[in-house]
Amino acid sequence: MTHVDARGDACPLPVVKAKRAISELKGAGQVEILVDNEIVVQNLTKMAQQKGYQYSAEKLVEGEYRVLFTIGEAPAAEETPAVCMPDARTDTVVAIGANTMGAGAEELGKTLLKAFVFALTQQDKLPKTVLFYNGGASLTCEGSPMLEDLKTLESEGVEIMTCGTCLNYYGLTEKLAVGSVTNMYAIVEKLTHAGNVVKP
Structure with a gap:
């Protein structure tokens, strides 16, 4: 399990840290994020919903919350065709x-x-x-x-x-x-x- 301490971080840093930790999993696993307010919890759970991750959120003590993401298996490398990356910019x-x-x-x-x-x-x-x-x-x-x-x-x-x-x-x-x-x-x-x- 990967642990991320985002207590005291202002928006959007907790979400950024969570995305980074998930990308570093390179496959299945869990990411636990500690935060200090409900708005950040909502932002994280909304991201999980958009990405299709399993998640849970709980209040540990006053001013401290735990959000847990469970990430499924990534496709095996041989199953992923090699493609050129599209332009990362939009119009x-x-x-x-x-x-x-x-x-x-x-x-x-x-x-x-x-x-x-x-x-x-x-x-x-x-x-x-x-x-x-x-x-x-x-x-x-x-x-x-x-x-x-x-x-x-x-x-x-x-x-x-x-x-x-x-x-x-x-x-x-x-x-x-x-x-x-x-x-x-x-x-x-x-x-x-x-x-x-x-x-x-």
Whole structure:
């Protein structure tokens, strides 16, 4: 059995840790995840339902829960035909126009947006492009709390594009640290040709 301690971890880290532990099983086995709140339990059980895993969840003590995944046998290697991996990107464009996510508390909004970008890096299907404009332009520059995650996306083939007018307006032109500079024509083109547009 593999044990994962995700107590104290903020969303989406417990789910990410669970997925990683399951992938490392390379076959049948069990993964036990310890977490500290019911929302995380719900997120984990929802993932198990989507993937078809057997699971159980129990409250151990106040503020501590145990989720157990039971994973069935993986197909034998010889039964799995060798195929080329498809492009991991979709025709989705993510448009980020602020340095916070949602309306309300600013610090919470920043925390949510950082978690959103990290969660993007963990998706099976990545977006084709992530656009940054207006207040979002600072997120691709030196000192951004999500630079490493954006560089990870870029290394996987995701286009990271920041509005040049916005960088200039905020005095950030020389501080761009990931991706490339773009213009409004290209932004409109990316958005109108996208199969799906996500605005966190």
